[in-house]
Amino acid sequence: QSVLTQPPSVSGAPGQRVIISCTGSSSNIGAGYDVHWYQQFPGTAPKLLIYGNTNRPSGVPDRFSGSKSGTSASLAITGLQAEDEADYYCQSYDSSLSGSVFGGGTKLTVL
């Protein structure tokens, strides 16, 4: 049971927009701690996708965007492409646990 809750899977057709949610609580996202998002392809290490709730590292397409409100955050992917098929994880800090926490991960399928 992860501290941050993500849907196990989402799907969309090429060109569509999908949103992946990340729900936390008053000791992590709701306390104002930043949310970060990672993309992971099978057999490879995770890669930073969004940091500080809304910021994209250099090289990440602007099709990927992040937002945060209250105790939740979201990752939006527009203009879905086949190569976006991967696992996506959110991460934040939890003051009750005094450590980082990850969401359980969401598998994105491009139909």
Next chain:
Amino acid sequence: EVQLLESGGGLVQPGGSLRLSCAASEFTFGIYAMNWVRQAPGKGLEWVSSIGVGGGRTYYADSVKGRFTISRDDSINTLYLQMNSLRGEDTAIYYCARSSGLWWHLDYWGQGTLATVSS
């Protein structure tokens, strides 16, 4: 290009120990916090431990507290994770990752090293 290269994984019996290393290059290792994150087979990411600049501050997930020790040697740009009293549930790929500060985003990750705990 930033490089992080983990090593030290392998097969160990329950109750045994392993020491993981993460060799860093192409950046000023000493000014970054460092982290270990693991991923059990077919499962999600789990934060394991973090160490601040200089090594004075260390933090652990409850699942490994008292059994694992994180450390760093800035003179040779290397991060360590000493894992004792290993259990089957510790079987995972262990990734080291860099962050600009404690609890910041993990901007670079190594390729991971697999630790398998089994009799």
